Amino acid sequence: MRLFSEAGYEATTMDDIAAAAGMSRRSLFRRFGSKEDILFAEHDDLFETVERFLEAAPDDDPVATVRSAARMVFQEYVRSPEITVPRFRLVRAVPRLRDREIAMTARYQAAFSRFLGRGETAGRRALTGEALAASVIAAHNHVLRSWLHAPQEPVPWRRFDEAMAFVTGSLGALLREPPVPEGDAGGAGGRDAAAQESVLVAVYPAAASGADVLSRIRSALGPEGG
Amino acid sequence: MRLFSEAGYEATTMDDIAAAAGMSRRSLFRRFGSKEDILFAEHDDLFETVERFLEAAPDDDPVATVRSAARMVFQEYVRSPEITVPRFRLVRAVPRLRDREIAMTARYQAAFSRFLGRGETAGRRALTGEALAASVIAAHNHVLRSWLHAPQEPVPWRRFDEAMAFVTGSLGALLREPPVPEGDAGGAGGRDAAAQESVLVAVYPAAASGADVLSRIRSALGPEGG
């Protein structure tokens, strides 16, 4: 990491790293496999840990399990800023490393998708799981990036949990519903009469009373339902 | 593509491709830049088209714009199955190509995020945009993958539109709401009194009347507001 930060990623050869690490070039390749893997070595261990965590988790609340898994990843990032922060700078500068980082997060996303979809690869449940996994990853990266830009600030655990709650709110509720045989339905703040199922989303101030919410929903539903 | 499919990606050298293409190795590199770019050459053009589309689009309904952009990408995939289908097989088999493909879709996702977030990189609107972009990409890939597995079937345009409507339903509604100054809020099928804003999601049969929906929501809201 020191060599990469000083001379740049491309300019640092495997010979340089081998000399600095006190081992031969050949052994370096044997340990890490490739130059990129040197930077993301511990990431593989973390991924395996997360996969084992998902396998061992009870399946009563998959969304909460995935949220915890994402929290584990976040935890590992903020636990060792001396590695993750300079690596973040490197990754932003070198396109090759950026692609590699994206591929890493895609592996988490795929694992989350499989877990949320419960092995299904087609149908409503699979789609919901994939979209939910993508949203969880997006929320994780959103908060993580903001912290990586200012790592001297306290770790934004609250914003992390809020972001997770935000993205798992609507889709998570859909995942808990029993599966629908065929024919998807969409629609925001309203209904779709042509489909077998409809989704209603309401956003309102927390201070609003239940009666206010109900009256707003009633007016949004329009005249046909009263 | 023929060489890659016959001998495999790794086993096909740039010399082989140059000989088959009737040009020198050096010219091959000049045209495509790298071995991977040979496979994803037209993809770059498509991405630029999508970016120009987003730039030129009116910003009255960003969600619909992004949905159309995703539709454009899907359209280009299904338009030339003689390229995309064997490439899909290659991408699945070669990890290096898989990472590249993921990086390509990540570029779309980033473009969608920027567009939906309207340049913001922090805060609720940015997070919503990122999660929505991630969900749109996930839905696109979900339907696209299913078609790539059975390209002889008719193009599942209906499932594509349904999947898009599904993932843009709830989050899209949140994006249309005016931004909240500070403090995110979450919560599914209920409210979170500690936050400034709450989200309510209801899933119900399309055949249900408005009164039924209202009564179910009333009972879900609990005693304090009903």
Place this chain on the structure above:
DNA sequence: CCATACATGGCATCTAGTGTCATCATACGG
């Protein structure tokens, strides 16, 4: 003390990718 298994290092080699220069075709101005 010996034998086997394993890690390490040195070496050769392959291949992607880049810099450099010569060559050739084409277009343009006199």
Place this chain on the structure above:
DNA sequence: CCGTATGATGACACTAGATGCCATGTATGG
């Protein structure tokens, strides 16, 4: 019609990541 400038192409050399092969330690077990 000719000389010239420009751009594409090709040949060559070189760097560096990555792999295979073999020799040399080094520890473990009988």
